[in-house]
Amino acid sequence: MIADAKDFITPHITDSHTLDYPCFRSGFVCEYELPRWNPIHIGRFALDISPTRHVVMLWIAALLCIVFTLLALRAHNRKTREGKAPSGFGNGLEALVLYLRNEVVLPNVGAHGNAYVPYLLTLFFFILFANLLGLVPYGATATGNISVTATLAMVTFIVIEIAGMRAQGLGYINTIVFWPHDMSLAMKLPITVVLTPIEIIGKFTKPFALAIRLFANMISGHVVLLALISLIFTFATWILVPLPIAMAIAISLLELFIAFLQAFIFTLLSTVFIGLIREGAH
Secondary structure (H helix, E strand, O other), rough: OEEEOOOHHHHHHHOOOEEEEEEEHHHHHEEEEOOOOOEEEEEEEEEEOOOOOOHHHHHHHHHHHOOOOOOOHHHHHHHHHHOOOOHHHHHHHHHHHHHHHHHHHHHHHOHHHHHHHHHHHHHHHHHHHHHHHHHOOOOHHHHHHHHHHHHHHHHHHHHHHHHHHHHHHHHHHHHOOOOOOOOOOHHHHHHHHHHHHHHHHHHHHHHHHHHHHHHHHHHHHHHHHHHHHHHHHHHHOOHOOOHHHHHHHHHHHHHHHHHHHHHHHHHHHHHHHHHHHHHHHH
């Protein structure tokens, strides 16, 4: 199937059952139809588990995480056996991992926070590769899909709540029901009735903020690119071509920085939320 020659930005942010690949036809973009599987019926609901463009991008992002970390580990072990200091790619990745662990995760998560390092590092690199794939020709930004960011946020929400349960034990109930211990019973009851719903809402605003922040930041850059490139077709003149192209290149460079920044912010906020809920136990 031949893709629309003018539509080369929208596929980066929209999901579909096709994948773009280079070809020598009009627009140099063709589409590969992904397989469609029969839906799974759960009662009255039909669950479609057929792979989509964003699902494939997430698979690729996961594969890249595995490959790059294993290559870095292999290079590090080789240098260690040779009695030399790590260098090159392995050294760079090790420096990034140590920075995230020692300067971001452990200071925010709090005491005995090493148990959360693997998850948070995986979260960072997975989001980073998913973001970067949206800048690759014929790729797509899976993190520009609210379903993807919402799922990442929900998994993080579960980790946050489990961290609270492990750290506070029975005291975890205080993160749900607001009960001021230093007040009289006559004051406690009305304050509890008023503030408990706020406490519960506050729990769900954290994953909501994580999902919307990542989704909005990743999709906005591509929307701006689409608007700039559309100027060429809107005015249908070659005179304006250099200006939109120059601005699009500048936005693309900014998008490269944003890909790293949003992965870092998502990870940082996750560590802060874990640290906040564990704080009551220390």
